[in-house]
Amino acid sequence: MDLAAVRAVLDASCGVRWEEGDAWLAGGTWLFSTPQPEISRLWDLARMDWQPLVVSEGGLEIAATCTVAELLAFALQPDGPWPDARALMADCCRAFSSSFKVWNTATVGGNVCLALPAAPMVSLAVALHGVCVLRAADGRDRQLPVGDFVTGAGRTCLRPGEMLRCLRLRAAGLAQRTVMRRASLRPGGHSAALVIAASALDDPGQVTFTLTAATPRPVHLSFPRTPTAAGLRAAIEQAVDATGIVDDAHGSPAWRRHLIHHLAEEARQALETEN
Ligand SMILES: Cc1cc2nc3c(=O)[nH]c(=O)nc-3n(C[C@H](O)[C@H](O)[C@H](O)COP(=O)(O)OP(=O)(O)OC[C@H]3O[C@@H](n4cnc5c(N)ncnc54)[C@H](O)[C@@H]3O)c2cc1C
Incomplete structure (x- = not known):
């Protein structure tokens, strides 16, 4: 893809002077896949030299520049912390419609x-109660829950010149049992609906459901104890009516609505059996 409007690609590690028409360049797998007439300069994050994954007692920090392959390698380590959460990380890495090359x-x-509604890293981070660390042009950081950071399909709370520095997953969010269910029009295709049910390991009654791909922004439902099938259905109806349903080439709204209920009920039953 020729980005005809781009005049310069600049190294973000050498200091950034943000102007209108600037954009951050990470892996470029989306930026270079479609025309970007409104972008005139790219600030390349490749040399930021951030450690991809930092494990501490407090949890896990995933640098914005961590690749999906690096996260998958971490998730597949035979011995490591948070086996349940890492199994979910692996499932989410595999939920891309792209291959290992991407x-x-x-x-x-x-x-x-x-x-994107089908962004599996958003699904993962919301289900594990993740927080975005955002860095402004003046170097100041602010934090937002990932579920609040994404405000719609392709829309976020990022301000001009602000970058995502990392995702923080706290130990409490990582200490959860999770069940993921996903559906797409074809095997390995773009997710049409993705549901993650999670319960705290130390309090299996407390359950959350994260709905993504079918809704323009993540829907995160919390229950003080495992809901009944009817209770879950009613809560989903109410929440999804508020956000709406995605209507694109990857699935009709009616089908996606059916999928959300079907996958959520499957996840609810699986979690109940495991608990
Ligand atoms: C074949 C194929 C299949 C794909 N399948 C999926 C899929 O199933 N689901 C999905 O969600 N996406 C999919 N994508 C889109 C894309 O590849 C992924 O979303 C990918 O994770 C984007 O990461 P990147 O590092 O390449 O981002 P880039 O293309 O470099 O950037 C993407 C956007 O994020 C901004 N950005 C990047 N890093 C930062 C940062 N640290 N702070 C602030 N802004 C930043 C950029 O300015 C740009 O607007 C697919 C792409 C291809 C080519």
């Missing part, structure tokens, strides 16, 4: 900031 370049941050 995973080697595509970044977690690029996926979250692109904020």
Whole structure:
């Protein structure tokens, strides 16, 4: 893809002077896949030299520049912390409609900031109660829950010149049992609906459901104890009516609405059986 309007590609690690028409460049798997007539300069994040994954007692920090392949390698380590959460990470990495070739370049941050409804890194981070660390042009950081950061299909709270620095997943969010269910029009295709049910390991009664791909922005439902099938259905209806349903080439709204209920009920039953 020729980006005909781009005049310069600049190294963000050398200091950034943000202007109108600027954009961050991460893996470029989306930026270079479609015309970008409104972009005149790219600030390349490749040399930021951020450690991709930092494990601490407090949890896990995933740098925005961590690639999907790096996250998958971490998730597949035979011995490591948070086995349940890492199994979910692996499932979410595999939920891209792209192949491993794209995973080697595509970044977690690029996926979250692109904020497509079918962004599996958003699904993952919301289900694990993740927080975005956003860095302004003056170097100041602010934090937002990932579920609030994504405001619609392809829309986020990013301000001009602000970048996503990392995702923070706290130990409490990582200590959850999770069940993921996903459907697409063809095997390995773009997700039409993706549901993650999660319960705290130390309090299995507390359950959350994260609905993505079928809704323009993530829907996160919390229950003080495992809901009944009817209770879950009613809560989903109410929440989804508020956000609306995605209508695009990857699935009709009626089918997606059916899928959300079907997958959520499957996940609810699986979680109940495991608990
Ligand atoms: C074959 C194929 C299949 C794909 N399948 C999927 C899919 O199933 N689901 C999906 O969600 N996407 C999919 N994509 C789109 C894209 O590849 C992914 O979303 C990828 O994770 C984007 O990451 P990137 O590092 O390449 O981002 P880039 O293309 O570099 O950037 C994407 C956007 O995010 C901004 N950005 C990047 N990093 C930051 C940052 N740190 N701070 C602020 N803004 C930033 C950029 O300015 C740009 O607007 C697919 C792409 C291809 C080519």
